Amino acid sequence: MTATTLPTPADLTITPRDRRFGREKAAPRLWHGGRVEATAIYNALSTTFPAGEAFFVESVREFRDGAPPKLAEEIKGFTTQEAIHSREHDAFNKRATQLGYDLSKLEARVEKRLAITRDRAPIVNVAATMALEHFTAIIAHELLANPRHLAGAEQETADLWRWHAVEEIEHKGVAYDTWLYATRYWPRWKRWKVKSKVMLYVTRNFVIDRTAGSLALMRQDGVAGLRAWALLLWYLWIRPGMFRKIAGAWVKFFLPGFHPWNEDDRHLLGAYEQIAGGTQAKRKVRSAT
Ligand SMILES: [Fe+2]
Numbered sequence: 416m417t418a419t420t421l422p423t424p425a426d427l428t429i430t431p432r433d434r435r436f437g438r439e440k441a442a443p444r445l446w447h448g449g450r451v452e453a454t455a456i457y458n459a460l461s462t463t464f465p466a467g468e469a470f471f472v473e474s475v476r477e478f479r480d481g482a483p484p485k486l487a488e489e490i491k492g493f494t495t496q497e498a499i500h501s502r503e504h505d506a507f508n509k510r511a512t513q514l515g516y517d518l519s520k521l522e523a524r525v526e527k528r529l530a531i532t533r534d535r536a537p538i539v540n541v542a543a544t545m546a547l548e549h550f551t552a553i554i555a556h557e558l559l560a561n562p563r564h565l566a567g568a569e570q571e572t573a574d575l576w577r578w579h580a581v582e583e584i585e586h587k588g589v590a591y592d593t594w595l596y597a598t599r600y601w602p603r604w605k606r607w608k609v610k611s612k613v614m615l616y617v618t619r620n621f622v623i624d625r626t627a628g629s630l631a632l633m634r635q636d637g638v639a640g641l642r643a644w645a646l647l648l649w650y651l652w653i654r655p656g657m658f659r660k661i662a663g664a665w666v667k668f669f670l671p672g673f674h675p676w677n678e679d680d681r682h683l684l685g686a687y688e689q690i691a692g693g694t695q696a697k698r699k700v701r702s703a704t
């Protein structure tokens with residue numbers, strides 16, 4: 416596949432929605448319905464975003480100069496969205512710290528993983544970004560498609576996750592298209608081999624690190640040992656079962672002809688905009704009164 420035959424929809428627009436969350440009203444420490452394991456997994460995920468998404472931005476930006484104009488434009492939208500996500504998750508993480516969580520070990524872990532990749536060639540960085548972006552896109556899809564994942568969560572914090580998910584779907588093809596462009600002279604088998612290896616590597620790290628991070632945070636809430644493992648594994652793999660639900664979409668990454676936009680899931684964005692529009696309108700009315 417060449418840069419001129421990318422299946423990213425021609426009418427796709429990447430629109431940064433510069434929203435701020437959680438600045439006015441404090442969310443409770445166990446913001447996810449009072450559940451220790453649910454709060455822990457999302458908090459653990461959030462610790463990866465400020466540094467992780469800054470890394471995505473750097474990796475993709477490396478290939479912006481000389482890229483076809485449409486891709487260069489997409490990269491611009493992508494980097495703006497990710498920069499705002501970093502800001503909002505940094506604020507979210509600071510609030511979690513103020514509520515008493517110690518995130519330092521989790522953040523150090525993220526930095527350690529990134530340091531391994533950062534020293535490698537730009538193509539390796541964009542490969543890691545492309546794989547992780549597929550991960551975030553399929554999690555985002557599942558999060559928006561199935562209301563059970565955020566059921567019971569504090570409203571504005573749930574909004575933060577939905578907002579992030581919407582933009583992850585919107586820009587899900589950008590790192591992949593950048594990767595296709597960066598490897599346009601590679602033989603197909605080499606491209607497949609490298610992308611598959613990188614995906615397996617980042618998946619292993621992702622599952623191990625997020626599980627360990629969640630358990631560490633649960634311990635800070637006084638839940639440890641077998642009980643913590645049971646609660647967390649049930650939540651991740653059984654009900655609501657995010658990891659199980661995304662397994663099929665994860666496998667598709669390895670199939671010939673894969674592209675993130677083979678599935679056009681923009682209908683999920685529309686559903687969000689309606690809710691977000693409604694919430695914002697309500698807020699305006701409230702502040703007017
Ligand atoms: Fe993001």
Ligand SMILES: [Fe+2]
Binds near residue numbers: 497548551583586
């Ligand atoms: Fe992203």
